[in-house]
Structure formats: C-alpha cells, structure tokens
Amino acid sequence: MADFWKKSVVYQIYPKSFKDSNNDGIGDLRGIIEKLDYLQELGVDIIWLNPVYASPQADNGYDISDYFSIYPPFGTLDDMKQLLQESHRRGIKVMMDLVVNHTSDEHIWFKESRKSRDNPYRDFYIWRDARGYDDNRKPIPPNNWGSFFSGSAWEWDENTEQFYLHLFSKNQPDLNWENDLVRRKIYDMMNWWMQMGVDGWRIDTCNLYSKQTAFLDFPSRDGEKYVISPMYARGPRIHEFLREMNREVFSRYDCVTVGEAPFTTAEEAIIYTAPGERKLNMIFTFEHMEIDSAPGSMNGKWDIAKLNLPRLKKVFEKWQKTLYKKGWNSLYWNNHDQPRIVSRWGDDGQYRVKSAKMLACILHLMQGTPFIYQGEEIGMTNCRYNLEDYNDIEIHNAYREIVQEQKTMTHDEFMEAVHKKGRDNARTPFQWDDSENAGFSSARPWLKVNPRYKEINAEKDRKSPDSIYYWYQKLIRLRKEMEIITEGDFNLLFPDDEDIFAYMRTFEDERLIVVGNFSGKTREIELDGQLDVYEILLKNYDERLSISNRITVKPWEVFALYRGAKIA
Known part of the structure; x- marks a missing residue:
C-alpha cells in the first residue's frame, strides 16, 4: 500500500533489553516473538529493531562484524526468519537498523x-x-x-x-563511500535482507557517508583540541549516494525508510524526504532534542539547561510548517540514545501518569509518523545508578575526558547530568511485571533493572483502564481513524507562553485543538472561536472539562477538542 507509513505508528525495540527467553540475562529474538501479541494489542503497525547482527558489542551492536549473521546471544537466522513470519501474521511490519557509515574493527x-x-x-x-x-x-x-x-x-x-x-568509537572505523565496490556490497546486503521479508530500514547516521575529502581542520575555539562539526553532514556526494541507495534497493520494494540525519535543518529535510527526490520517506530530526543543552558548552550535552518551552514549540512549528505537503516528519520523544521523556521534561513523581499522557498527546496529534520507544507506553522513568553500573561507552568516554582530563565538571555534576540525559536510562530492561528482574529474565540482567519496576510495569498498566498503556492505544487508533491527524495543517497557539503547549490542526472543515500544560502549575488560558461546537476527544483528568473560551488548565493536564464528523 503506497505511503502506508503515513498512517502507521512505529514501536522501537532494543532487543538486548526487551525480553530474555532463555534466561541468560540478555534479551533475544525469541523473547520478542513471545511478546508480539502485546504489541498487536497495543496497535502498532511497525516494529523497528535496533541492530541484531553479529557484533563484538563495543557500542551495543552499532559495531557490526557480519551483516549476514545474528549476534549469537540474540539467537539465529532461523529465529529472525520466524520473527518476520510471526510479525507479518499479526499484520506487523519489521524495520531493521542499517548501520553502514562504519563497521566493527572485527569485520x-x-x-x-x-x-x-x-x-x-x-x-x-x-x-x-x-x-x-x-x-x-x-x-x-x-x-x-x-x-x-x-x-x-x-x-x-x-x-x-x-x-x-572513526567518527564514533575507535572500534567503529568509517567506511569509504567513495569506493564503488563498498557501495555495491552494501546494496547487495540490503537486498538480501529485503528478499527475506524485511519491510524497511531505520538508517543510522545516513547523512555522514560523504566526507569532505580534503580533510581540512574545522574552526575551533580556544582550548578546543578536537571539534565535532556540522560539516560531517554536508559531504559533496551525500544526496547522490542516497538516491543511488533508493534506486538500487528501496524503489524495488513497498518499504518504509527513516534516516538518522544529525545537523539537518527543516529546509534540508525536504531535500531528503520530498517524494520527487527519491531518497527517504522521513528523517529523524535532533533540533528538539537539543533544547536542554547549554549553548556553546565544551561539555556538550552534559551541561544541562532548563527546558525552554517557547523555543521547543517554535522548533516543532518550524518542522511542521516547513515539511507540510513537501516532505514528511518523524515524531519522537524517546529512543535508545535519549533519556526517558517523562523524567526529562515531565514529572516522574506525583504526576508521572498525567505528564506521560500529556507528552504523548502533544506529540501524536501532530503530522508525521510517531515512534514509540519500548517502555514509553507504560511511563518508564530514568534511573540513578553509580558510574560503574552504567554500560554505555559514551558515558565512560565522556567521564574520562570531562571529569578526569579537562576537569570542567566534578564527579557529582557529571553524574547528575548522566541521571538526566545518559543513554542507559533508556536501555534498562523492560518492566513486564513486579516479579524478580521485572519479568525480563530470571537471570541477572546485563544492565540493572530500574528499581521502580514494582510500581511501573506492563502487567499493572494493562489491568488499569485509565493507564498510560491504554492512552497510547487510543492515540494509535485515532491516527488510523482521523484524516485530520495525518493530513491537517498546523498552527501554534500561545507561542510565547512558558507553560502551555497548544496548537490547532485544520483539514477541510475539521478542526482539532490540542492544549497541554508542561508544568505543575494551574493556568488560565483564553481560546478564540465558537468552542461550544467542539467535542472533547481526549483528556487526562477525570474531572469534567467545561468547554468555554476561558479554560482552567490543571498541572500537567492535556485535552484535545474536535469539531467535525469525518472519522473514517
């Protein structure tokens, strides 16, 4: 079906942490197969698997030593074939992670x-x-x-x-995309997987393939020895390479493609995602994920700034408006490289459920393809571990450089930043129930389970009709039913308000107003228009919501108002 991904919702699985079927402490493919009914019940259309290929695991699978084999603790190629078959039997497509900017140094x-x-x-x-x-x-x-x-x-x-x-770990040497034979071998490998039944690709660092071949120094600041630059992403042949990949692979299948494209602007995203460009369906933007990083800091993302909500809203507005009818947006709060959003920009204490629902609603009612990261649908939170309990290479490398060598942060300052933004916050084992190790495994997991698993787990959420899980289920269903969610335009309301994120979607004679409170304060807002003709589509408080031009918005409240009757 053409453009099936526009109505789809993607569920990202980090296999190592999803479900361990053989009790060795590591999640695996058979564990995913066991939980396909759970995903079918949630209503997702596509699952995206983080890398499952053979790998020494220097960077949790993003260092691939053999593209045609499965990492043994995850299972076998036969297990992968069964996962494809069982997913397709349930109407779920499977998207794999394509990592071809670099390989493992053991390839x-x-x-x-x-x-x-x-x-x-x-x-x-x-x-x-x-x-x-x-x-x-x-x-x-x-x-x-x-x-x-x-x-x-x-x-x-x-x-x-x-x-x-190596733009990443020294164990991840960059491939030379200028070499025609390298590209041919990559396309042959991709076609091999697609012929097996894979339905699409999440393409890792897809805009870094083409390098500035003169290899000149980047401009640097005083005291800055090594520079990470947007020039990584603007190689002279990048669009040629992606168009070639489309011609040699994507165009031959009814598949979905999303490219991870750091440093990319909304205007550039059109060049990647416009149908006439024949490259990708969508890309992941990072601009909204950088809102809480202190600008100009030599400590990078570890210098954390307070969320600037007006700036966040304007970033979303820019991407929604710029790509409207020209390209396509991906929508996400969480992934394997980002901390848990309910701890980052919500309230993971008293208002965990309310703020998780608010964040979900704000995102899912925009235009684009939503991505749910495992555990997001039950409101999993960040964790506070000691340094030695973290597995992530990024954390340990940054600690050595920032704390031990540069001494620009103290140990305690750095650990506070890790507790807020470290990648392992997203990688703790999935919390299935309140049994030992959260039902993930009966063996000691490869990474510590979040100690809140007795309070926060899938079994508990599925027993509560008012849970975050069923809220996500409803958002997924509405996307399939309502054309305005996939086709409507976007107009930001209250752009300068520091607490309220509100917008209106318009499609033909339909209207959708979404209002969310990003704070623990009660607020009063005034909405224009004839609101008595609207119905309440969604709300995360049980109390009656009185629809009028002046509305009281409770802490972390969200509601969506709809006018029109065009539900497919």
Whole structure:
C-alpha cells in the first residue's frame, strides 16, 4: 500500500533489553516473538529493531562484524526468519537498523584493510598519514576532527603507520563511500535482507557517508583540541549516494525508510524526504532534542539547561510548517540514545501518569509518523545508578575526558547530568511485571533493572483502564481513524507562553485543538472561536472539562477538542 507509513505508528525495540527467553540475562529474538501479541494489542503497525547482527558489542551492536549473521546471544537466522513470519501474521511490519557509515574493527573487511597499505580492502576504509610528529615522536592526527564519543576521530595503526577515521568509537572505523565496490556490497546486503521479508530500514547516521575529502581542520575555539562539526553532514556526494541507495534497493520494494540525519535543518529535510527526490520517506530530526543543552558548552550535552518551552514549540512549528505537503516528519520523544521523556521534561513523581499522557498527546496529534520507544507506553522513568553500573561507552568516554582530563565538571555534576540525559536510562530492561528482574529474565540482567519496576510495569498498566498503556492505544487508533491527524495543517497557539503547549490542526472543515500544560502549575488560558461546537476527544483528568473560551488548565493536564464528523 503506497505511503502506508503515513498512517502507521512505529514501536522501537532494543532487543538486548526487551525480553530474555532463555534466561541468560540478555534479551533475544525469541523473547520478542513471545511478546508480539502485546504489541498487536497495543496497535502498532511497525516494529523497528535496533541492530541484531553479529557484533563484538563495543557500542551495543552499532559495531557490526557480519551483516549476514545474528549476534549469537540474540539467537539465529532461523529465529529472525520466524520473527518476520510471526510479525507479518499479526499484520506487523519489521524495520531493521542499517548501520553502514562504519563497521566493527572485527569485520573481515577491516581486518584485511589494516594488514598492509596495498591490501585489496585497504580502500574500503579511510586511511591518512600523520600530519607530523610531536616532541615525543608521537604521530599527530591528520586534522582536528573529533569523535562523537570524545577524543580524536583518528586512530593510529602501528602496523601500517597510518591513521584510520572513526567518527564514533575507535572500534567503529568509517567506511569509504567513495569506493564503488563498498557501495555495491552494501546494496547487495540490503537486498538480501529485503528478499527475506524485511519491510524497511531505520538508517543510522545516513547523512555522514560523504566526507569532505580534503580533510581540512574545522574552526575551533580556544582550548578546543578536537571539534565535532556540522560539516560531517554536508559531504559533496551525500544526496547522490542516497538516491543511488533508493534506486538500487528501496524503489524495488513497498518499504518504509527513516534516516538518522544529525545537523539537518527543516529546509534540508525536504531535500531528503520530498517524494520527487527519491531518497527517504522521513528523517529523524535532533533540533528538539537539543533544547536542554547549554549553548556553546565544551561539555556538550552534559551541561544541562532548563527546558525552554517557547523555543521547543517554535522548533516543532518550524518542522511542521516547513515539511507540510513537501516532505514528511518523524515524531519522537524517546529512543535508545535519549533519556526517558517523562523524567526529562515531565514529572516522574506525583504526576508521572498525567505528564506521560500529556507528552504523548502533544506529540501524536501532530503530522508525521510517531515512534514509540519500548517502555514509553507504560511511563518508564530514568534511573540513578553509580558510574560503574552504567554500560554505555559514551558515558565512560565522556567521564574520562570531562571529569578526569579537562576537569570542567566534578564527579557529582557529571553524574547528575548522566541521571538526566545518559543513554542507559533508556536501555534498562523492560518492566513486564513486579516479579524478580521485572519479568525480563530470571537471570541477572546485563544492565540493572530500574528499581521502580514494582510500581511501573506492563502487567499493572494493562489491568488499569485509565493507564498510560491504554492512552497510547487510543492515540494509535485515532491516527488510523482521523484524516485530520495525518493530513491537517498546523498552527501554534500561545507561542510565547512558558507553560502551555497548544496548537490547532485544520483539514477541510475539521478542526482539532490540542492544549497541554508542561508544568505543575494551574493556568488560565483564553481560546478564540465558537468552542461550544467542539467535542472533547481526549483528556487526562477525570474531572469534567467545561468547554468555554476561558479554560482552567490543571498541572500537567492535556485535552484535545474536535469539531467535525469525518472519522473514517
């Protein structure tokens, strides 16, 4: 069905933390199969699997050593085929994670590449000479490019006496997309998976493939040794490469594609997602996820700023308006790289349920394809662990650089930032019930279970008609039923209000007004128009909502008002 993804809702699964079927402490494919009925009941249309390929797990699967095999603790290729079959039997499509900006340093291509400078695989990766040597005869990297995981983006190889590029971990060498054979092998691999039955791709760092091949230094600030730059994302051949990928793979199947595209503006997103461009269906934007990072800080995301709601609203407004009838938006609050939204911008204490529902409603009633990250639908929260309890390479690399080397944050300051924004907040095992290890496994999990699992779990939510789970179920159903949600335009209300996020959607003679309170304060607002013709579509308080031009909005309250009768 053409453009099926416009009416779809995607559920992201982090396999390592979803469900352990064989009690070894690690989630697996058979665990996902066991829970497909749960996902079918929720109503999702597509599941997106984080990487399940063979991997040494230096970066939790984003370092792939074999694209044609499954990571053994996750299961086998036969398990993957069964997952595809069982998902399709329930009307659920499966989207895989495509990680081809880089491989693992244990991939056979890289093992060959580093053997010698004249090895046939040498040009599969990006190798450069040192730009010189320091006073201790230590080689100096070719430029000042920084890794997203801290430090230089170049790693010295003693055997061949050259540096290789890695925009992420040193265990994740970047592929050389300028090499035609590299691209051909990647497309062959993708077609192999699609012929097996995969329905689409979430494409990791899809706009980083094309590098600035002169490898010049980036502009830097005083004291800044290595620089992470938007220039990573503006390589001269990136659109050529993505159009080629579409021609060689996507165009041959009825599939869904979403590209992770850091540094991309709303205007640039049109070039990636407009149908005539023949590249991608949608991209993930990051602009709204950077609202609470202190601008200009050398500590990056770990310097946390207070949420600026007017700025957040204007970012959403820009993306909604810019892509309207030109491209397509993805909608998300959470994923494996982001903390739990109810702890980040909601209230995970007294108002956890109310604020989780508010955040969901604000997002899901916009135009775009919503992405639910596992546990979001039951209001899972951040955790507060000690440093040694975290598994994430990003946390430990940043601690070494920021606390131990630069000394720009104290241990306690850094840990507060981790508790707020660390990626492992999203990666704790799924909380299925209140039994040992939250029903995830009877063995000790690979990452500690959030201690709130007895209070917050799927079994408890499914027993409560007023739970977050059933709220998400209703939002998913409304998207399928109401054209205004997928087709309507977007107009922001109260743009400068520091507590209220409100907007109106319009489609033909239908109107949809959504109002959410991002605070624990009671507020009074005034709405224009003839409101007595509206009905209450959704509300997260049991108390009667009186529809009038002047409305009292309770702490973390959300409601949606609808005028019209066009429900499919």
